[in-house]
Every structure is written in C-alpha cells, then in structure tokens.
Amino acid sequence: MTKWSNQKICKSADKDLENYISVLPTNTAFHRVDTQILKCGFGLGGICCRLCANGPCRITQDAPKGVCGATADVIVARNFLRTVAAGSGCYIHVVENAARNLRSIALAKGDIRGKKALERLCAKFGVSGADEHEKALKVADAVLEDLYRPEFEKMRLTEKMAYPPRYKRWEELGILPGGAKSEVFSGVVKTSTNLNSDPVHMLLHCLKLGISTGLFGLTLTNLLNDVVIGEPELRLAPVGLRVIDPGYINIMITGHQHSRFSYLQDRLIHEDVVKKAKAAGAKGFKIIGCTCVGQDMQLRGAHCTQIFDGHAGNNFTSEAILSTGAIDAVISEFNCTLPGIEPICDQLKIKQICVDPVAKKANATLKEFTYENRESVVDEIVDEIVASYKARRGTVPMSLLPEHGNSNSLTGVSEVSLKAFLGDSWKPLIDLIANGTIKGIAGVVGCSNLMLGGHDVMTVELTKRLIAKDIIVLTAGCSSGGIENCGLMRPEAAELAGPGLKAVCKQLGIPPVLNFGPCLAIGRLEIVATEVAEALGVDLPQLPLVLSAAQWLEEQALADGAFGLALGLPLHLGLPPFVVGSELAVKVLCEDMKSLTGGQVIVNGDAAESADILEGVILQKRKELNLP
Numbered sequence: 001m002t003k004w005s006n007q008k009i010c011k012s013a014d015k016d017l018e019n020y021i022s023v024l025p026t027n028t029a030f031h032r033v034d035t036q037i038l039k040c041g042f043g044l045g046g047i048c049c050r051l052c053a054n055g056p057c058r059i060t061q062d063a064p065k066g067v068c069g070a071t072a073d074v075i076v077a078r079n080f081l082r083t084v085a086a087g088s089g090c091y092i093h094v095v096e097n098a099a100r101n102l103r104s105i106a107l108a109k110g111d112i113r114g115k116k117a118l119e120r121l122c123a124k125f126g127v128s129g130a131d132e133h134e135k136a137l138k139v140a141d142a143v144l145e146d147l148y149r150p151e152f153e154k155m156r157l158t159e160k161m162a163y164p165p166r167y168k169r170w171e172e173l174g175i176l177p178g179g180a181k182s183e184v185f186s187g188v189v190k191t192s193t194n195l196n197s198d199p200v201h202m203l204l205h206c207l208k209l210g211i212s213t214g215l216f217g218l219t220l221t222n223l224l225n226d227v228v229i230g231e232p233e234l235r236l237a238p239v240g241l242r243v244i245d246p247g248y249i250n251i252m253i254t255g256h257q258h259s260r261f262s263y264l265q266d267r268l269i270h271e272d273v274v275k276k277a278k279a280a281g282a283k284g285f286k287i288i289g290c291t292c293v294g295q296d297m298q299l300r301g302a303h304c305t306q307i308f309d310g311h312a313g314n315n316f317t318s319e320a321i322l323s324t325g326a327i328d329a330v331i332s333e334f335n336c337t338l339p340g341i342e343p344i345c346d347q348l349k350i351k352q353i354c355v356d357p358v359a360k361k362a363n364a365t366l367k368e369f370t371y372e373n374r375e376s377v378v379d380e381i382v383d384e385i386v387a388s389y390k391a392r393r394g395t396v397p398m399s400l401l402p403e404h405g406n407s408n409s410l411t412g413v414s415e416v417s418l419k420a421f422l423g424d425s426w427k428p429l430i431d432l433i434a435n436g437t438i439k440g441i442a443g444v445v446g447c448s449n450l451m452l453g454g455h456d457v458m459t460v461e462l463t464k465r466l467i468a469k470d471i472i473v474l475t476a477g478c479s480s481g482g483i484e485n486c487g488l489m490r491p492e493a494a495e496l497a498g499p500g501l502k503a504v505c506k507q508l509g510i511p512p513v514l515n516f517g518p519c520l521a522i523g524r525l526e527i528v529a530t531e532v533a534e535a536l537g538v539d540l541p542q543l544p545l546v547l548s549a550a551q552w553l554e555e556q557a558l559a560d561g562a563f564g565l566a567l568g569l570p571l572h573l574g575l576p577p578f579v580v581g582s583e584l585a586v587k588v589l590c591e592d593m594k595s596l597t598g599g600q601v602i603v604n605g606d607a608a609e610s611a612d613i614l615e616g617v618i619l620q621k622r623k624e625l626n627l628p
Helices: 015-022 029-036 041-045 072-107 115-125 132-147 157-161 164-173 180-190 199-229 258-267 271-279 291-299 315-323 341-347 374-392 415-421 427-434 457-468 478-485 491-496 499-508 519-536 555-566 583-596 607-624
Strands: 235-239 249-254 285-290 308-313 329-332 351-354 406-411 440-445 471-476 513-515 545-549 570-573 600-603
Touching (some): 015 315, 029 315, 072 132, 072 180, 072 199, 072 555, 072 583, 115 199, 132 180, 132 199, 157 199, 164 199, 180 199, 199 258, 199 519, 235 308, 235 478, 249 291, 249 374, 271 285, 285 315, 291 478, 308 315, 308 478, 315 341, 315 478, 329 374, 406 478, 406 513, 440 607, 457 471, 457 478, 457 607, 471 478, 471 607, 478 513, 491 499, 545 555, 545 607, 555 570, 555 600, 583 600, 600 607
Parallel strands (some): 249 329, 329 351, 471 513, 545 570, 570 600
C-alpha cells in the first residue's frame, strides 16, 4: 500500500463508503481534506481583495480600508456578487444548451418524447403551432430570445413563469432581471476595480441573478429536458456502488446536462454497437450515474432501463467509483467533475472524454457535441471506449463494493409525478399539513462538501432529525446522493419519521424523504411550492416551508440561494458564505431580507440545533396561518 492508506481521511455519513476509501491505495478528496484544514481568516470573512496591483488588500481593525478606500462592506459585497454571477452563468449556460438542443430537434423534426410537457410549456408561454415541431421551435426561441436580451430589456418569460404575488414584489423592489446573460455580464462588470461601491445595490443585484438563475437555469432546464427526454416516472431503483456490473463496458457520466447524453444512451443499445461490445468480450454497454447528471438520468430511468444501471453517488463519491476498476470511461460535460479523478483515470487506464469545452479536463479528449454532429461524434466515442476496454481489462485490479447502497430507493419524483400520485391534486398534502399530521415541508438541497463533520454528515443527520419532527423532506442536488445511499429514500425509512409522517408514509408506501433529483430540480420544488401557495391563496413566504443547503459547496449553490431568498423563503446554511467580514452584508441577508422579500439566511452548523430552528420557523408560519 502507498502512504495514502495510512493518512487520516474525512468521515462520511455513509460508513461503507468511508471504510472502502480508508483502505484505497489512492489519493482522494477524503485524504486531501486534512492537508487543507487550516483556512485563511480573510478569505472566510470575504475581506480579501485582489482586484488590482495595489493588493491583495486585507481588512483589519488597524487597516479598515483597502488602498483604494474600499471598506469591508464594499469588498464583501463585491466578492459575493462576483461569486453569484459566476454561479448564475453556469446555470444559464446549461439552459442555453438545453434550448439550443430542443431547437435543433425541432428543425430536424426529430423525436419529441415529452409531448404533454411540451403542451404545458406552450400553454405557459402562450404559443401555438401547426404541429409539435413548430411548437417546440417557438418554445426554444422564446427561451433563447430572453437569454440574449440586453440588461435594459426585461425578460418576457419572467412574468409567465413567476407566481404573480412574487412578480409584483420583485417589480416593487426593482429586481426584475433583464436578459439573463447580460445580467451575469453586468454583475461581473460592477465588481471590477473602482466601479460599484454601493454594497446594498450589489446585494440586490444578487437577487436579480437569483431570479434569472431559478426561473431559467433551474426550472426551464428541467421543463425543456422533459420535452426532449421524457418526464420522470415514480419507481424504485438501486443506488450506490452496487449498480456497477463488471461484465459490461461501463461509462460513468458527470455533469449537469442530461440532454447531452440522450442520443448516446439510445445509441448504446443499438444492435451494431452492442456487437462491438460483445466482440471485445463484454455483455454490452452500461451507463453509471454520478453527480447531478446521474441523478437526472435516474429520475428519468424508466425511459432507459436497458442502458442505465443506476446512480452510484454524488460528487465526492466519484473517486471511489473509479477506484473499483470496473469503470472504463468517464464522459463529462460540466462541473462537479473533480480534478482529482484525473490521476486515478491515468493510473487505471480509464478513458476521459469531455463533450462540452467549458468542462475540458486535463488528459481528456475533447469531443464537442452538437445535435448536428451527434451521430459521428457518438460513434467515435463508442470506438474509443471499446479500445480503452480492450486495453485495460485484465491489466488493472478490481475492487468492487457490491453491497454498497440499497436496491429500493424511490426515484422519479417531480412536480407532475408527485401530484399525479396524490390524485392530480395537492389537496391531500395540504390537508395533512393543515390538520398537523405533517407539520411542514423542508427542501434539503444543494451540494455535498467535506466539512461539518465530513461527507454528507450534516445533511443526513439534519434530514433524520427533520423527519423525526413530522416534517417531510424534499431533496434536490448532490445532497440527494448521500441521503439515498444512506437509505433514507427507501419506504422502510418511514420507521425513522415522527408518528404523523410515519403513518402517512406507511399508508402510501413511500419514504419520508422524496428525491426530486439533481440540483436543477430546485426549480421543480419551486413549482410545487407555487402551486400549493396558489391553492391556499397565500404568498410563498407564508407557507410552512423552509430550505436548507446545509453542505453547500459551489458558486452555483449561492446562486440557488439567491433564488430562494428572492422567493421569500427561509434559507438555512451549515456554513456561512464568505460574507461575515461585513456587518452590513450579514444584516441584509439575515435580517433586512425579511422586509425585502420575506426570506432570510439562517446559519447554524449543528444538526440538532438547526432542526429545532427550522421547526420553530415552520411552527411560526403555521401560527400565522391559524393552523393547529
């Protein structure tokens, strides 16, 4: 064994995974945490500025201003806005590609699987057409036109997508976004050297970015992909490293753009491609889900049962998945693809392929993928992966973990499938909340990080404590991967719930934690919340609903958070964003936001305390609604 096997490793809520990683002769993120345990106080506070050659300037009591005169409030707000803008830009890239893909399919008169989803979007957008392809083209063009508008021209779909009381409040606050790409551009420009020095103005711009991120980057990406790939369907599915079958040529996918894999997943089951796999000595091909795109594929797994073996784990599980030796290629198209996988791929001769240039990895082949070149590029990818399989199998060690995870996690949950399950009405859920059987709803969303006790530790423990308080949990993001691998999305997890929620789950045969899939599905949670609020005749901040991104990780998570705040929802974070060096920023986010949008940021890193705080918020909302 190498030195890595003797190095202190990060803990995980998933003990089987932790034990597996502890004996790997491989350097992983779990090992590197200990080498990065010391953090820069200036960075944590957001009070380090390196925008010009006079810096980096660091704010202290003895040096309260940078060389240019910028205060801690200005530097923190500037850094925060730049971070949110970067996160928003990532999501806008994703929805732009989804819309372009739908547009190409419409022009080529290709297969449109989600016909009902298309009709719902047409109704929402107010468009019509002679056939489904004309309708799809108009929907895609409407999205792209809004994305490309200048900042001074408000996006037209915002009002069509938003809940009217929220839209009215955003209009009053002057935070209705212009063109989504222009808002990102403007956010970056504002934060450059010696430009904007009004911290409140910059924080309000974060809310504008939150709206365009949420309604377009999150919600519309899901709805456009529903049209192209098909809608989620409820089913029980296996999760964890158990889904890896070494008898197949296994392709691990990472990223956020499921539509990029739709042609590949279909092509891999064609007879001529299967013959290539069998000629190489394999049974065929299988796709193994990892990160958010794996969650999205699992969500729609009913449409691709022949090729998709299941979701193995979230971002920080990826190195372990590769270390099994049974993965023959990694295809990535966006973030959550750790640089740490690259030496493991080199060591185990795993082919790395990127299909979007924004996600180009070191030592990976770039195969730029479009709808127009899909046939030739996918066939090239197939041939390269077959060659990789031939070269590596039998020459690299296998280290499988076939008992990891479980075989019956509930997946396929969406705003449509869940509502259909309840009888095409939210009334059963509303009645359960109204009579107190279920106290409220918690959206546990976002990433996984290796802090707060370790990998998924805070997220899983908080979820357990919330369901024990009769609060049903809806998840979206990498957090879903940890929660499902720890068994909380199996129907048997009802035993961990409080008496009211437990009885409901047992009667319906469902778990107390419902998996909406990838981080993009935060947009689906917004649809559920909006439809429930509309049924009750209240605004979103009045609902007994809380959000927690307990183990947020990336810039995208902060853009998600800005959406939650714009919706007027309480947002819990286990770790504070890098703003604590500014009393003004903390006050705006944690206190003033209540009067601006109705939302607030709540920071607490203890699972038990956090669950109590969130329960208290829900109980207060119930009291204000005159619920028992």
